[in-house]
Structure formats: structure tokens, C-alpha cells
Amino acid sequence: MNSHFTDEGCFDLVRRLLPPAQSESMQQHLQDGCQRCNELYNIWKTIAEVTGREVFYEPAEQAVRVAKAVYATRHRQYILPMRVLRSNQKSATGGGARDNTT
Numbered sequence: 312m313n314s315h316f317t318d319e320g321c322f323d324l325v326r327r328l329l330p331p332a333q334s335e336s337m338q339q340h341l342q343d344g345c346q347r348c349n350e351l352y353n354i355w356k357t358i359a360e361v362t363g364r365e366v367f368y369e370p371a372e373q374a375v376r377v378a379k380a381v382y383a384t385r386h387r388q389y390i391l392p393m394r395v396l397r398s399n400q401k402s403a404t405g406g407g408a409r410d411n412t413t
Contacts, residue, residue: 325355
């Protein structure tokens, strides 16, 4: 193999999705000591390992309840008042539903 790996090719190598001949060629390139490709391979290998573990992650029920409560509170505190503010701004400029200039 004369050229360096692409991200896609390297990730496919990590996930064992390549045809055997291409996989062997890339493995040989790594064994030949290409630092750049070994670094790329290690990055994608780590990403594959982490994402593989994520499948089994299940947050604690209490953590989900807390997150939902925080979201609901923030939504009421910030999002809804911003909608009212925008609506009032449109009204003040004559662009809202409360426009009385007929």
C-alpha cells in the first residue's frame, strides 16, 4: 500500500467491513510502521469501542426524571416567555395578530 488511509477506509478496517485483500494490505501498511495511519487507526478503534459500549448504556430512572424536570422548568422559564416577548414585539411593530390599524 503506497498511500495513507482515508477516514472511511480506516473505520471500515476497524469494523472489519473490507474485502480480505484490502484488509490485509492495510494491516501490512500498519505493521510497516506508518505513524500517520497507526494514529488514525487507533483513533477510529477507540471510537468504535466507545460507541460499541454506548449500546448497553441505560441511564438511571431517577436521572431521567431529574433531566425531564429540569427541561420542563427551563422551558417554562425561558422558552415560553421568549415566545410571548416576540409576539409582543410583533404587535408593537404592527405585524402581530393584535394589530388594530385597520
